[in-house]
Amino acid sequence: MKRVFSLIALVVFGSVSIFAQAQPAASEPIISFGNTAWMIVATAMVLLMTIPGLAFFYGGLVRQKNILNILMQCFAIMAAVTLQWVVFGYSLVFSGDGSFIGNFDWAMLKGIRITDVSPFFISQEHDRIPHILYVMYQGMFAVITPALIAGAFAERIKFSGFLLFSILWATFVYDPVAHWIWNPAGWLAKMGAIDFAGGTVVHINAGIASLVAALYIGKRHNYVNMTLPPHNIPFVALGAGLLWFGWFGFNAGSGLAADGLAANAFLTTHVSAATAAFVWMGLDWILNKKPTTVGISTGAVAGLAGITQAAGFVSVGSAIIIGAISSVVCFWMVGVAKVKWNYDDTLDAFGVHGVAGFIGAIATGIFATALVQPNYSGLIEGNTALVGVQTLMAVVVAVYAGLVSWLLFWITDKLVGVRASKKEESVGLDFAMHKEIAYTNVD
Amino acid sequence: MKRVFSLIALVVFGSVSIFAQAQPAASEPIISFGNTAWMIVATAMVLLMTIPGLAFFYGGLVRQKNILNILMQCFAIMAAVTLQWVVFGYSLVFSGDGSFIGNFDWAMLKGIRITDVSPFFISQEHDRIPHILYVMYQGMFAVITPALIAGAFAERIKFSGFLLFSILWATFVYDPVAHWIWNPAGWLAKMGAIDFAGGTVVHINAGIASLVAALYIGKRHNYVNMTLPPHNIPFVALGAGLLWFGWFGFNAGSGLAADGLAANAFLTTHVSAATAAFVWMGLDWILNKKPTTVGISTGAVAGLAGITQAAGFVSVGSAIIIGAISSVVCFWMVGVAKVKWNYDDTLDAFGVHGVAGFIGAIATGIFATALVQPNYSGLIEGNTALVGVQTLMAVVVAVYAGLVSWLLFWITDKLVGVRASKKEESVGLDFAMHKEIAYTNVD
Amino acid sequence: MKRVFSLIALVVFGSVSIFAQAQPAASEPIISFGNTAWMIVATAMVLLMTIPGLAFFYGGLVRQKNILNILMQCFAIMAAVTLQWVVFGYSLVFSGDGSFIGNFDWAMLKGIRITDVSPFFISQEHDRIPHILYVMYQGMFAVITPALIAGAFAERIKFSGFLLFSILWATFVYDPVAHWIWNPAGWLAKMGAIDFAGGTVVHINAGIASLVAALYIGKRHNYVNMTLPPHNIPFVALGAGLLWFGWFGFNAGSGLAADGLAANAFLTTHVSAATAAFVWMGLDWILNKKPTTVGISTGAVAGLAGITQAAGFVSVGSAIIIGAISSVVCFWMVGVAKVKWNYDDTLDAFGVHGVAGFIGAIATGIFATALVQPNYSGLIEGNTALVGVQTLMAVVVAVYAGLVSWLLFWITDKLVGVRASKKEESVGLDFAMHKEIAYTNVD
Amino acid sequence: MKKIEAIIRKPLFDEVREALHEADIDFITYWDVTGVGNEKAGSIFRAKVYETRFIQRRLITFVCREHLVDKAIDAIVRSAKTGELGDGKIFVSDITDSVRIRTGERGPESLFIKD
Amino acid sequence: MKKIEAIIRKPLFDEVREALHEADIDFITYWDVTGVGNEKAGSIFRAKVYETRFIQRRLITFVCREHLVDKAIDAIVRSAKTGELGDGKIFVSDITDSVRIRTGERGPESLFIKD
Amino acid sequence: MKKIEAIIRKPLFDEVREALHEADIDFITYWDVTGVGNEKAGSIFRAKVYETRFIQRRLITFVCREHLVDKAIDAIVRSAKTGELGDGKIFVSDITDSVRIRTGERGPESLFIKD
Ligand SMILES: Nc1ncnc2c1ncn2[C@@H]1O[C@H](COP(=O)(O)OP(=O)(O)O)[C@@H](O)[C@H]1O
């Protein structure tokens, strides 16, 4: 849930040396080898979600002339947001005790030594991980969130506009929202809103920004009468498989320890993904006559996004329900609502991530159970408060992300422009923006 | 080896809280962060073996018009068998003390709390993993086993028939066989049969089912005079690479701990794979004049399947021998025997997995050494009993899997049909079954 | 840094049983579950770097008719060098106390029991990993190093020549150099030269061998007037993504423990890669008008290679500087110098890996800080000695690798030949050497 | 000499090739094309079914002597016909010269093997 | 009957297809080709810019009755023209016979739908 | 105007293109095709060697004025010949009209650059 506790006397632990681990005083937190082992891997797994996971999931869905632009965007965000994060992003989110935003105390990771234990923890107060590992783990979340938005304006965005917007967005939308919810001093955290692995911080946030961006930038030319089959469905499946794999780092890592809570998050994540994949396959089969590969992959992703928020609060039965609902609603969203409302969210960044994020936020309020984390009960256990605060969190983040994303997109448009020219769009962004062609057969 | 011990008084540990880990009583098993860290990752790695590992290994080998069907099958099994496993499969295999099958006590994981330590362990009685993590880890094995069978009837199976058969097979073949061997109460386990990571439970089992399915469904049209080169060999290599990587989770994870035994399983697995790859390359070179990419990949997989059963019982020298034998025999099987016996096991699910599984079962009986696990010695250390019981296990599983798979395939055929129509086969299963085309170049 | 300590009384720990771990005497090293968990995964991640990581990074860059040859080379080296390593390679590098080369005491891993703790460690003297796991981890480095060289003579090498050369090279170049630097008895190690994760042992070593091989074998036909776009840029990006992921195993694993040092290596690795990717994108944009996918991928790899040596010695600020310098110099090297000096290092194995390796060697001497490892300070902390010994190490290794690689290439040429015939080259190595075609569309 | 170009359904390629072989046409060249015609194909993409008139087809071409033309056309029609929309077309045109690169032979004799 | 082959810029394919549709050409077949001509394209590869005269193009071909030829050519020229080097070419040739595989019809009547 | 179609071995493409260039043919269009002819290629698949008569080839086509035809054919034969089975074929046919899309020029003058 990332409902984390900042230690009052951080400075105390600043002096814990790695050599001191052998004989810890009872109350002093240590760097646990086991938890650190898991979290190093979890961090790398979240990197894998962006490149090559999401890059191929999105890249396979676009037309052949635009795949490199997608891959390039994922790499560029990885590079740019990593630097932003280390230079000031991490500090903005996690330092200080402001309700709305952090300060610059940890800019450039100033004062964070390699022997420091992380001031943040979930289930294991005593056995923690290095602070710098926590920085990296959180950094991977900061990277993937703007990368998700790339699905909304795919096939028609200007690369310079994309890059500027992503960096602004990471700073002015992601950082504050993450602060509100994941920094224990944040105002939503203080109200009791919970988000285990980023259903709100990542998925609603990016989903709403996607909708805004798709509406602002407008449709691709010929969108109405174009039938646009994905150019490489095996790539879509490759990406989906890597996302599924990496999502265990994302969700099961969010407890910051290798314990029963992590195992529970693993279980709910996997079961929700499986259910959602199965349900989407069934809906395709019943409503469209055939089960499809793109469908089952999309379903799995919807299930993964849906459970993200709830993974460390609910039990396996609830995970099945959340997966099923995510799948049905997202299916309806991309198959019916998008057509009716007639906007062009190219790769359904809103229709899948945004929508599933909302479902997860509310579902956490309903299904959270004290069996998983003793302090968190939802509606089914008689606690009506949680679902209220969860709804509030979802709405607040949606409104904030919606308004500020629009503003940033508008500013970017004025400064460098966001829309590729008609000619660039028809030539393909790969060649127009990068002077590269994805596949060539010159021998 | 998965020769596991169920604790008499499981209920005792049910009450071990995750907060109690700091001060364990000497005799009480705890959730070890380190072992849990490794097993979470190992579980994710076995998922990666199925999607995208096996999916691409198989998918690259078929013709372009059938790749999506392969990918779809892997995803669909991941979804369906995960649900089956959580709902009743795990319980059937691991609950109760019946010799032949478990009961429904753990259906829907009823009564398994997130703080429970796993009642099953191999080398680390004290430092264990969460019970639900054990459920997930075993679940990934239950998923990949029926996925292997997909190689046998590739390019001509009806999707509905495939799905029904797979679920039935997971229930009526995989679950009992896993119970016999991996549940300490199982009759083969009680006789002393050992299978470290699934050489019999996974590979012989799936291999025999593959042979039966290939014989039942019959050849692809034009099989005799068709030369069918793989449509995308880089995909085959990608799949083989991911399988090799994931197999460390499969084999080195089967000791359920991050210790010397895991390291030994890692070593034997890697060395057997390397030897088998090298030998296959050599055979191709000598007998067919050229070493091939598909050959070396297939060799690696044969070596991996061959060592699976023995990984936690034998030393590195034996691993070289097992790898070499697996490679030679599988080479002969797919290159000579299959041609002579004239059946159409499209992707050699029997010729590679089944055959290497048999080699591993016997080899474990021969090469097991007390240097690795003190209680297990094979023929070379003078214990003649083990090789006998290993052979018995292999034969019993082969007979059971053979008969029941045939029956289930027959039932499936009567209920929904198994064979795609001639027209569907020639159009390609991708379009016929899923209305999708893998690669398109519409711009 | 791999500045490791061999314990005088190894035999003492030989008797440490895995069951003894629960009650270790204070001074006796144990197998730590947590560190073992991390290092098993790190080992698997380094395997993933070679196959499919490097295989696809290189494979996507060549022409369509040569990709299988690249994939095949990576698989063949994985198989051959693994066997060499287990049979005598590991022993040559790590056994004994010779200054120049080890002995055969550990040939076939003789005498290494599964319960032995590793005699080598970096930051965690007490909490170690199994010795055989250390063997495997180091083995993956021995595999990837010759695989890197394959980039230099791609598209024109004879397969038999390649294989013979690689095995000779692993034995007569890699093994001695690794001994000098990573065996505490090695003469460079004794002089105080440090190489955390292989910047010199792996990258300079392979880079120089690449240059020599490229010069010896000569240019591809038509090289001057051929424009050779990569045949599959998404594969390049896939490979780069997997390399980035795997590199965490490579660098953060090189401390042999899951602790603050590992976290620091993770941080510096990630930040250097991100910076280098960003800088390359910027250079492309400014100098060539467009940012490119191949460019950003190459930049990331340059940053990863550049930081390798320094990852466990420097802090995050220095990582940014090292990443930026690596990127700029490699950009100039492949874009300007290679053109001017007019040699054909097909995939820039020297221009990227070799050059970045040099930068890392010197940079470690400059930026090493006692904040990360108390015993190592560089120029910026007033220690002038280190940069001298680092330069010496880089030069010595370059000279040794240069001369011996040339000799081995010449011997290989005399024995089996190294250059494919003109006809083989124009037909493509896939068909000429392996009788396979990567992509076919026979339906 | 006549050039024959036949645009057929991909899945029927094997049948057509065999029929041509029986009609003494052993040398052919083919590639994959996209055809726009009467036939439509339905695909599914993310919960939506859409129809497309862009169909994957195969184009077979060969040059043969006049007396083989009718036999060849019959063979194609017989083997490539399903009777449903989208069976494709055959076009015949004149070839004024032909060269076998290996021997330099020109004219009709470059089209067959003299033994 | 005439066969028309047009080598055009790939990105303009949609426009050309629509223009042809308005000119009563509904049956077409196309595939992707590489063209070597006057136009050059610059690519970037690892810090180097290089120029290539190998351009990805699309070849559209269709057979139609004589009276449609001029209209069709006009439609193509109109929709495929940018005025810059590399707009491509149209070639016209004779077709001596045509067969609709589905019905076995031969000659011009195989080219259109009679209702 | 004549259309020349040459089906050649892929690996010799570079040589042929240069030879054509020297024979004043600068505008060409090409694509990859599969050829069935006399030549056979052996492949290996999972421990089995099999032979196939389906060979990957390249088809080069260009339209030129009559006086260039013989020179062009000579250039191709010279550069594409190895003397072994499978060197390929050249076919020549008539083109009745030609249009340069960029300028709208028709006839032979659309085929070259006037300066
Ligand atoms: N006049 C034509 N010129 C070029 N290609 C054509 C022509 N008519 C048909 N084709 C090709 O033949 C295919 C089948 O034609 P279609 O009209 O669908 O079927 P049918 O001939 O049975 O009415 C088309 O997809 C197109 O590729």
Ligand SMILES: Nc1ncnc2c1ncn2[C@@H]1O[C@H](COP(=O)(O)OP(=O)(O)O)[C@@H](O)[C@H]1O
């Ligand atoms: N005589 C020809 N024969 C075959 N293809 C040609 C011929 N002339 C032009 N082309 C094709 O048309 C394309 C465009 O021609 P190009 O010379 O670049 O433009 P433009 O016609 O505007 O001068 C070329 O890339 C080539 O594919």
Ligand SMILES: Nc1ncnc2c1ncn2[C@@H]1O[C@H](COP(=O)(O)OP(=O)(O)O)[C@@H](O)[C@H]1O
């Ligand atoms: N009559 C033909 N029509 C179409 N393509 C042909 C014809 N004859 C040969 N080809 C093409 O030329 C290629 C080479 O022909 P082949 O018979 O193998 O060699 P050779 O001409 O040296 O005897 C074939 O693979 C085929 O693609």
